[in-house]
Structures are given as structure tokens and as C-alpha cells.
Amino acid sequence: xxxxxxxxxxxxxxxxxxxxxxxxxxxxxxxxxxxxxxxxxxxxxxxxxxxxxxxxxxxxxxxxxxxxxxxxxxxxxxxxxxxxxxxxxxxxxxxxxxxxxxxxxxxxxxxxxxxxxxxxxxxxxxxxxxxxxxxxxxxxxxxxxxxxxxxxxxxxxxxxxxxxxxxxxxxxxxxxxxxxxxxxxxxxxxxxxxxxxxxxxxxxxxxxxxxxxxxxxxxxxxxxxxxxxxxxxxxxxxxxxxxxxxxxxxxxxxxxxxxxxxxxxxxxxxxxxxxxxxxxxxxxxxxxxxxxxxxxxxxxxxxxxxxxxxxxxxxxxxxxxxxxxxxxxxxxxxxxxxxxxxxxxxxxxxxxxxxxxxxxxxxxxxxxxxxxxxxxxxxxxxxxxxxxxxxxx
Numbered sequence: 033x034x035x036x037x038x039x040x041x042x043x044x045x046x047x048x049x050x051x052x053x054x055x056x057x058x059x060x061x062x063x064x065x066x067x068x069x070x071x072x073x074x075x076x077x078x079x080x081x082x083x084x085x086x087x088x089x090x091x092x093x094x095x096x097x098x099x100x101x102x103x104x105x106x107x108x109x110x111x112x113x114x115x116x117x118x119x120x121x122x123x124x125x126x127x128x129x130x131x132x133x134x135x136x137x138x139x140x141x142x143x144x145x146x147x148x149x150x151x152x153x154x155x156x157x158x159x160x161x162x163x164x165x166x167x168x169x170x171x172x173x174x175x176x177x178x179x180x181x182x183x184x185x186x187x188x189x190x191x192x193x194x195x196x197x198x199x200x201x202x203x204x205x206x207x208x209x210x211x212x213x214x215x216x217x218x219x220x221x222x223x224x225x226x227x228x229x230x231x232x233x234x235x236x237x238x239x240x241x242x243x244x245x246x247x248x249x250x251x252x253x254x255x256x257x258x259x260x261x262x263x264x265x266x267x268x269x270x271x272x273x274x275x276x277x278x279x280x281x282x283x284x285x286x287x288x289x290x291x292x293x294x295x296x297x298x299x300x301x302x303x304x305x306x307x308x309x310x311x312x313x314x315x316x317x318x319x320x321x322x323x324x325x326x327x328x329x330x331x332x333x334x335x336x337x338x339x340x341x342x343x344x345x346x347x348x349x350x351x352x353x354x355x356x357x358x359x360x361x362x363x364x365x366x367x368x369x370x371x372x373x374x375x376x377x378x379x380x381x382x383x384x385x386x387x388x389x390x391x392x393x394x395x396x397x398x399x400x401x402x403x404x405x406x407x408x409x410x411x412x413x414x415x416x417x418x419x420x421x422x423x424x425x
Contacts, residue, residue, distance in 0.1 A: 107233070110144060114232045114401070115225045117390050144403075148237045149386045155241035160356050161249035162264070165313050165374040167412070169381050171211070176381035178207040178412040205277070209381045211406040212260050216243035219398040236388070240403045252380070252409050253358040261409030264378055265360075265367060269419060272303045280411070282367060282419040289364040289422050294327045294335055296420060300371050301349055303418045308373035313352040315370040317359040324348060324369070362422050369420035377416030382407040 143149075156163060169176060181204055218239035224230055248261075255263040264280065272281030283303050285296045304312060316324070325336035325346075337347050346353045351371070360366045383406040391400040411417065 107147060110148075111232060113390060114236065114388070117392060144233075144236075144386050144388055148233045149384075151234070151237035152241040152244065152386060155238075156245055156248065159245040159249065160354065161245060162252035162315070162354075162356060162374060162378055162409075163248060163380055165315070165352075165354055166252070166378040166380050166409070167375045169379065170384045171381050172383065173211075174406075175208050175210045176379070176408065178209065178379055180205045180207060180413055207410065207412055209261075209379060209408045209410045209412075211381060211383060211408040214244055214247055214260075214405050214407050216240050216247075216403045217400055218243070218403070219395055219400045221398050222392070223397075225399060236401060236403075240386070244405070248407065248409075249356060250358045252378070253356065255409070257410070261380070261407065262411070263409075264370070264411050264417060265419075267411055267414070269367060269421070271425070272418060275415075277414055280414060280417055280419055282421040284421045284423050284425050286424060287422070288424055289362065289366070291323065291327070291362070291422065294329055297324070297327065297335060297349065300369070300418055300420050301351070304372060305415060308376060308416045309351075311373045311375055312371060313354050313374060314348050315354045315356050315359060315374070316368060317357045317361065318355055319361050320359065320368045321346075321353065321355055323362055365421060365423040367419045367421055370417060371420070372417035374417065377411060377413045378409065379412040380407065380409045 144152075158164070216239065218236065220232075220235070225232060251261040251263060253263045253265055255261045256266055268279045269282050270276070270279045272283055275281035281303060283296055283300045285291045291297075301309070301312075325334070327335045329335060335349050336353075337350075339345055339347070346355075359370070360368050362368045386403065386405045389402040389404075391402055394400055
């Protein structure tokens with residue numbers, strides 16, 4: 033190689049190295065840009081996924097507290113009336129025809145909202161009262177008629193060619209149950225009513241139900257029929273061997289004011305007709321229940337058995353026992369135990385409406401709430417109820 037070619041070759045190599053370095057730099061620049069673009073796209077994708085997760089979590093997450101339901105117009109208007117006496121909304125509902133329950137009756141007062149009325153009815157149904165086993169009917173009139181056929185219709189077998197005799201005419205008895213006004217008068221201070229946290233409807237329902245339940249329970253057993261229902265124990269009682277319609281038959285224990293053995297209980301059960309025994313119940317108060325739960329049959333087995341479940345009633349000789357405190361105690365010649373199909377034997381008739389009149393003047397600084405409803409009750413089938421008399425005859 034000559035001296036002339038050596039420098040030329042070195043220049044060529046230097047030029048080639050610059051090209052390679054330039055190409056490599058460009059390639060590295062493109063790779064870096066591509067990497068930055070990939071990272072940017074990955075970051076955008078992660079952000080979109082995060083937003084979707086947040087939206088899904090927000091939609092699927094249960095609310096910490098349920099949104100309050102808008103109050104029904106009648107309930108909201110009734111609440112305003114109870115708290116401050118503002119009845120404009122109630123009267124507006126009446127004028128618009130949205131709620132006939134807002135109408136004012138002749139004695140004054142407004143029908144309570146359905147939720148409060150149902151709370152009162154629920155308590156009345158669950159209390160230890162004849163209502164729990166009786167027939168309950170809702171009426172709009174001032175009385176309720178029960179038609180009872182005491183006799184069997186004339187019937188007989190007939191042949192294809194034989195003559196058919198005329199059947200007998202049934203004897204129908206009409207029992208009229210008048211409705212009477214039952215009232216309660218709970219009171220609260222205006223300061224308490226002004227407290228928005230105070231549940232005025234719940235408080236009012238509880239106080240009304242308590243007073244109504246006590247008054248009804250006594251009337252269905254002992255009421256004299258004057259401005260109140262007629263209790264089944266106020267009807268004439270006669271020895272069951274001489275029983276006739278319009279009276280209640282009784283079985284005597286044979287001991288004055290006591291029960292020495294279980295035989296009268298057995299006699300009482302079978303004094304009731306077979307058609308009534310399937311749905312029959314014993315009715316007595318707690319003191320009498322304490323006496324009867326100690327009774328045993330001839331084989332030493334208790335006649336009384338407690339319910340297996342919490343809500344199941346106790347049973348006497350296999351029949352349900354309703355403990356009603358308004359029944360009389362065991363005493364000389366008392367009728368402390370009743371047995372019968374009360375759904376057939378006693379009818380409670382009532383109007384479904386419950387009215388409240390606000391009175392802020394009579395008991396200042398308290399506000400009185402005059403609550404009324406109309407209810408009646410009476411024996412509707414004298415054959416469906418029998419009594420146990422703690423006496424000799």
C-alpha cells in the first residue's frame with residue numbers, strides 16, 4: 033500500500049463511522065419516542081380503567097342511608113294538623129277530592145292517616161281480648177245485623193216417581209249490634225310537639241291503641257250494652273240441661289268457689305256442640321289459668337300444656353287458651369271460664385275510620401287529642417258459647 037492510499041482509506045473509515053453513529057442515534061431516538069408513546073398509552077389506559085372502576089363502585093355501592101320517602105299528602109297534612117293545628121292542607125285535600133278520609137264529621141275531627149290507623153288496629157288485634165278470637169266485621173252503617181237460623185230446613189229423601197212434601201219454613205232470628213263511640217284523650221305538651229325529632233304519629237297511635245284496647249277488652253266481656261258493646265257474660269245464664277236460645281248454658285263444678293277434679297272441664301267441652309268444638313277456645317284470666325294448669329286427669333297427666341313455640345298459645349285438653357284479664361276470678365258462683373267457638377258466637381262490628389280532634393285550649397299548656405271510633409259487639413250465636421260455674425248448681 034502506498035502512502036497516498038492510506039490517508040484516503042482512513043478518511044473513508046471516519047466517514048463510515050459518522051454514518052453509523054448517526055444512524056444509531058436516530059434509531060435510539062425512534063426507540064425512545066416509541067417507548068414514550070407506549071408509556072403514554074398505557075397511562076391513559078390505566079386512567080380510563082380507574083375511572084370505570086370508580087364509576088362501577090359508585091353505582092354498585094349501597095347508600096349509607098336510604099333516601100327519605102316523600103310523605104303521602106294526607107300523612108303530611110295530618111302531621112301538620114297534629115303539631116300546630118294547621119288544617120288548611122287537610123281541608124284542601126277534601127276540596128280537591130283526593131282523600132275522602134280528610135272529611136270532618138258532625139262531631140269534628142279528622143280521620144288519621146292510614147299508617148297510624150293500621151298501627152292502632154294491629155295492637156287491637158294482638159291484645160288479649162275477645163277480639164282475638166271473635167268475628168270482626170267492618171261496616172259503614174250505625175248498626176250491624178246478624179241473621180241466625182236456629183232450625184234445620186225441612187229435608188227428606190225423594191224417589192223419581194214419588195211425591196215431594198213441602199219443606200218446613202226456617203226460623204230466622206235477627207240480632208242487631210249497634211255501634212257505640214269509643215274515645216281516648218291522650219295529651220302532649222306543645223314544646224314536645226314542636227320538636228321535629230318527636231314521632232307524633234307513632235306516639236299518638238300507641239296511646240290511642242292502649243286506651244282503646246283496655247276499654248274494648250272489658251266491654252266485650254262485661255259491657256251492659258248502654259253506650260258500649262254488650263259483653264257475653266251479661267246475658268242470662270241457665271243450667272245447660274235446660275238451655276234455650278237467648279241464654280248461655282253453664283256447667284257447674286259441684287263445689288262452691290272451687291274445682292276439685294277435672295270432670296267438670298270434660299263436661300264443659302262436650303256440652304258444646306260438635307260443630308263448634310273444632311274452632312273452640314277457652315277464655316279465662318291469669319288467676320284462673322293458675323288454678324287450671326294444676327289439674328290432672330285420672331292417670332295423673334296434666335290437662336294443661338304450654339305452647340311449643342313462642343307465639344303459640346297454651347292449650348287445655350288440646351284447645352287454645354285465651355288469657356283475658358277482664359274475666360272474673362274464681363269465686364263463689366262465678367263464671368270464671370268460658371269455652372266456645374267465639375268466631376261463631378261473638379261478633380265485633382266496627383267502622384274502619386279513626387278520627388282525631390285537636391284541642392289546645394282545655395288543658396293548657398298541654399294539647400289534648402280527642403280520638404274516636406265506633407265499635408259494637410254482642411253474642412251472635414248463643415249455642416256457640418258455654419260457661420263453667422264455680423258453684424254447686
